[in-house]
Amino acid sequence: MCGIVGYIGDRDAQPILLQSLRRLEYRGYDSCGIAVLASTIKVHKDVGRVEQLEKALPRNKGKLGIGHTRWATHGKPSKSNAHPHIDCSGKIAVVHNGVIDNFQQLRDKLTQEGHRFHSDTDSEVMPHLIESYYQGDLEQAVRRALVDVHGSYSLIVLAANHKELLVARNESPLVVGVGDGENFVASDVPALLDYTDRVIYLEDGDVGVITDDEIRLFNQAGEVRRETNVIPWTMEDAQKGGYDHFMLKEIHEQPRVIRDTLGGYLSAIEPEVDLGLESTEFEDILLLACGTSYHAGLVGRYLLEKVARIPVRVEIASEFNHSNAVLGKTWVIGITQSGETADLLGAIKKAKQMGCKTLAITNCVGSSATRIADQTFYIRAQPEIGVAATKSFIAQLIALYLLALSQAKMDIKSREGLIRELRLLPDKVQLILDGEDGISKYGKYLSTYDNAFFVARGINFPMALEGALKLKEISYIHAEAYPAGELKHGPFALLTPDTPVIAIAAGDDTYEAMLTNIKEIKARESPVIALADEADEDIDKFVDYVIRVPSVAPIFSPVINSVVLQLLAYYAAKERGCSIDMPRNLAKSVTVK
Numbered sequence: 123m124c125g126i127v128g129y130i131g132d133r134d135a136q137p138i139l140l141q142s143l144r145r146l147e148y149r150g151y152d153s154c155g156i157a158v159l160a161s162t163i164k165v166h167k168d169v170g171r172v173e174q175l176e177k178a179l180p181r182n183k184g185k186l187g188i189g190h191t192r193w194a195t196h197g198k199p200s201k202s203n204a205h206p207h208i209d210c211s212g213k214i215a216v217v218h219n220g221v222i223d224n225f226q227q228l229r230d231k232l233t234q235e236g237h238r239f240h241s242d243t244d245s246e247v248m249p250h251l252i253e254s255y256y257q258g259d260l261e262q263a264v265r266r267a268l269v270d271v272h273g274s275y276s277l278i279v280l281a282a283n284h285k286e287l288l289v290a291r292n293e294s295p296l297v298v299g300v301g302d303g304e305n306f307v308a309s310d311v312p313a314l315l316d317y318t319d320r321v322i323y324l325e326d327g328d329v330g331v332i333t334d335d336e337i338r339l340f341n342q343a344g345e346v347r348r349e350t351n352v353i354p355w356t357m358e359d360a361q362k363g364g365y366d367h368f369m370l371k372e373i374h375e376q377p378r379v380i381r382d383t384l385g386g387y388l389s390a391i392e393p394e395v396d397l398g399l400e401s402t403e404f405e406d407i408l409l410l411a412c413g414t415s416y417h418a419g420l421v422g423r424y425l426l427e428k429v430a431r432i433p434v435r436v437e438i439a440s441e442f443n444h445s446n447a448v449l450g451k452t453w454v455i456g457i458t459q460s461g462e463t464a465d466l467l468g469a470i471k472k473a474k475q476m477g478c479k480t481l482a483i484t485n486c487v488g489s490s491a492t493r494i495a496d497q498t499f500y501i502r503a504q505p506e507i508g509v510a511a512t513k514s515f516i517a518q519l520i521a522l523y524l525l526a527l528s529q530a531k532m533d534i535k536s537r538e539g540l541i542r543e544l545r546l547l548p549d550k551v552q553l554i555l556d557g558e559d560g561i562s563k564y565g566k567y568l569s570t571y572d573n574a575f576f577v578a579r580g581i582n583f584p585m586a587l588e589g590a591l592k593l594k595e596i597s598y599i600h601a602e603a604y605p606a607g608e609l610k611h612g613p614f615a616l617l618t619p620d621t622p623v624i625a626i627a628a629g630d631d632t633y634e635a636m637l638t639n640i641k642e643i644k645a646r647e648s649p650v651i652a653l654a655d656e657a658d659e660d661i662d663k664f665v666d667y668v669i670r671v672p673s674v675a676p677i678f679s680p681v682i683n684s685v686v687l688q689l690l691a692y693y694a695a696k697e698r699g700c701s702i703d704m705p706r707n708l709a710k711s712v713t714v715k
C-alpha cells in the first residue's frame with residue numbers, strides 16, 4: 123500500500139531509486155515519482171508504472187533521492203496526486219505511506235498561513251508542515267511537525283542544503299538498508315536486496331537521521347539502538363525464475379513451502395510438533411484476519427474444533443475493530459502474510475487492550491504484527507510478490523494444522539496418523555502441479571464467462587470462498603461463493619446456462635449432500651465443473667467436467683483443492699490478458715484501514 127524508497131551515498135541516486143521502486147511495485151502501482159537532490163531538488167512523477175516514468179526521465183545527477191509508488195487513498199491517480207510532494211519553497215520533498223487522519227485541519231491551518239496545495243492527498247501537508255517549522259535544522263523541523271500529525275506514516279524527507287535523509291515511522295513499515303559508505307531506506311526488504319542484505323527495522327515512534335555513513339535513530343526517550351538483521355533470502359528468491367508470472371512461480375513453490383513450514387516445527391523422525399511457543403492459558407480461541415488469510419482462519423476453525431476440541435470463532439479483522447466483542451480467557455490469533463495489514467494490527471491491539479494473550483501467524487520477519495502480538499509463529503513461505511496470496515495461504519493452512527496438532531485431544535494413533543498424512547502433502551500438491559495442463563483448459567473455459575459460482579460444504583466451504591476471491595481479483599470475472607446448501611435460499615435465482623458452477627465434491631461426510639446440491643444446480647442448467655477425489659467413480663454422471671484431485675484424508679482436502687483453484691484462476695486471468703501479478707485497484711500489503 124504505497125512503497126517508499128530513499129538513497130544516500132556516493133552513487134547516482136536515480137537508477138537506484140528506480141530499481142528499488144520496481145521491487146516495490148507490488149505495494150501499489152497507479153502512479154509513481156522520484157525526487158533527486160542535484161543543485162536543486164528535481165521532482166518527476168506521473169500516473170502509471172515505474173517503467174513509464176523511467177522512459178520519460180531526464181538524467182538527473184545527484185547522490186541523494188527519494189521515490190514513491192502509489193496506491194491511491196486520498197485523490198485519484200494523477201500527476202499532481204503522485205508523490206514526492208514538495209513545499210512552497212521547493213526545498214523540502216516528502217514521500218509518505220499511510221494515512222494522516224487530521225490532514226484537513228492541518229491543511230486548513232497551513233492554507234491560512236499562506237501555503238498553497240496542489241493535490242488532493244493527505245500526504246501533501248507533510249512538506250508544508252515541515253517547512254512551517256524549518257529554521258535551518260531539518261531534524262528539529264521534522265520532529266516538531268510530527269507532534270501535530272495524527273495517523274499512520276512512514277516517511278522520508280529530502281531537503282535542499284542537507285546531506286541527510288530524515289525518516290519516521292508510525293504504524294507503517296520502514297526498513298533501513300545498511301551499506302558501506304551508503305545507506306538505503308524502503309517500505310520493504312525486496313527494495314533493498316539488490317544492494318544489501320543488512321537491514322534495520324524501525325519501530326513505531328522512531329525518527330531517523332540517515333547520512334551516507336551513519337544511521338541515528340531516536341524515539342521519545344532519546345537515541346535508540348536497533349538490531350541489524352541479515353536477510354536470509356536473496357533477490358533470486360524474489361525473481362520470477364523463468365515463470366511468466368510471480369503468481370505461477372509461487373503456486374509451483376508450494377511443495378517446498380509446505381516442507382519448510384513443516385520442517386520448522388515438526389520433528390523429522392518423531393511425530394512431535396514443537397511450535398516454540400510459551401504456553402498460554404485459554405478457554406477459547408478467536409482467529410482474526412482479512413481476505414485470503416481470513417479464509418485460512420475459517421479452515422483453522424474446523425481444524426481446531428475437530429482435532430483440539432477447542433471452541434473457536436473467526437472474525438474479519440476490520441469488523442472486529444468495530445464490534446462490541448466480549449472476550450473472556452480468549453487466545454487471540456491474528457493471521458497475516460505481510461504482518462502489516464492495518465485492520466489486523468488494529469484488531470490485535472484491541473484484543474490486547476481487552477487483556478487477551480495474542481499470537482501472530484505471519485510470513486514477514488520483523489513485521490508490525492510480530493512487534494504487537496505477544497508471540498509469533500512464522501510460516502516459511504519466503505517472499506510472496508504476486509498480489510494474490512497463494513503460497514502464503516498454503517503455509518498458513520500448514521501452520522493451522524500444526525497448531526491444531528500441538529493442542530490435539532485425540533488418541534495417539536489417530537494423531538500420529540494425521541501427522542503421517544501431513545508429511546505426504548508436498549508430494550500430493552506436486553501431483554496437482556504435474557497435471558497443470560489438464561487444469562489450465564478449465565481456466566480457459568471459465569475465462570469466456572462473466573459470472574461464476576463456487577460451492578462446497580464443510581471444511582471446503584472456505585475453499586469455495588478462496589476460489590471465488592482468486593478468480594475475481596485476478597481475472598475480474600464476477601464470482602460468488604456459497605455453502606452448497608445455501609443456494610436454494612436465494613442464489614438459485616442467478617443460475618442459468620451462462621453461470622458455470624465450480625463444485626468441490628470432497629470425499630468426506632458432506633459428499634452425499636453435495637451430490638444432491640449438484641443435481642439441483644444441474645436442474646437449472648448451469649454447467650458444473652467438479653473437483654473430486656481420484657477414486658470417485660460416481661461423480662462423472664452428475665456433472666459436465668471433473669478435475670481429479672489426489673486422495674488425501676478429508677481434513678487435508680483444503681490444501682489440495684486450493685492449489686487447483688489457484689491454477690483455475692491463473693489460467694482464466696491469463697486467457698483474458700489480465701495483469702496477473704498486479705491486478706487493478708489492489709496492492710499487496712494493505713497498510714490503511
Ligand code: F6R
Nearest residue numbers: 413414415458459460463510511
Ligand atoms: C488475496 C489477498 C488478500 C490478503 C489480505 C490480507 O489474494 O492476498 O486478500 O490476504 O489483504 O493480507 P495479509 O495476509 O498480509 O494480512
